[in-house]
Amino acid sequence: MVQPAATQPGSPRILVVDDDEGLRTCIADYLAAEGYGVGVARDAPSMDQALAGAGCDLVVLDLMLPGEDGLSICRRLSEFGGPPVIMLSAVGEEVDRIVGLELGADDYLAKPCRPRELLARVRAVLRRRNDAADAAQPGKADYGFLGFTLDAARRTLRSPDGVVILLSAGEFSLLLAFLTDPGRILSRDELIEKSKGMDADVFDRAVDVQISRLRRKLNDNVPNEVIRTVRGRGYIFDAAVSRGPAPRLAAQA
Known part of the structure; x- marks a missing residue:
């Protein structure tokens, strides 16, 4: 009840x-x-x-x-x-x-x-x-990479085929952290700070697991690994990222 x-x-x-x-x-x-x-x-x-x-x-x-x-x-x-x-x-x-x-x-x-x-x-x-x-308010840049589009305002990730990929709150925050700093090795502590997702008292394994889930969702749609592990240092987002308005679907008649 x-x-x-x-x-x-x-x-x-x-x-x-x-x-x-x-x-x-x-x-x-x-x-x-x-x-x-x-x-x-x-x-x-x-x-x-x-x-x-x-x-x-x-x-x-x-x-x-x-x-x-x-x-x-x-x-x-x-x-x-x-x-x-x-x-x-x-x-x-x-x-x-x-x-x-x-x-x-x-x-x-x-x-x-x-x-x-x-x-x-x-x-x-x-x-x-x-x-x-707050980071995804309308009017702020959306992100594109390897054919994916992240419409940050709607919290929607679309695959290169246009299929919506559902993300948990943690996965969305981590992806946004990677997209704002691509091509640089980010430690767990930096990802925690950038994503505002997990306070320091939460074990590091939580970050690893969230990234593992996010990585699988991305890798299902592209041949190369997008989020690479750098042993002893952290993770790097290995793709070029563009910023600009996400394409909007035409309204249904």
């Missing part, structure tokens, strides 16, 4: 999805006290109901849920361009972190976690989304 959020005007809306009623309520109350609009759901169907209604700006998602589990939900949200996801898991193994990030999570926390730590991660993910949106 979904609990309506007492949303303040202009506040980001967060949906907490967890089948543990006590933990779900605790997280929701804490985030609401910090000024966020908060809704809750206990499983995938009630989450879908909430997203179809008021929607949300971020999902805090438990890994172990009745019915459809958190990994499947995360994959589904990522594939269909859903809101950013912070995944929670009582397991806490490194492999679970990596799998969650591979499937589209923007961050990952092991339970039990301190409310302040979750709050910091929520702020970081929302800040990344807002910073990317």
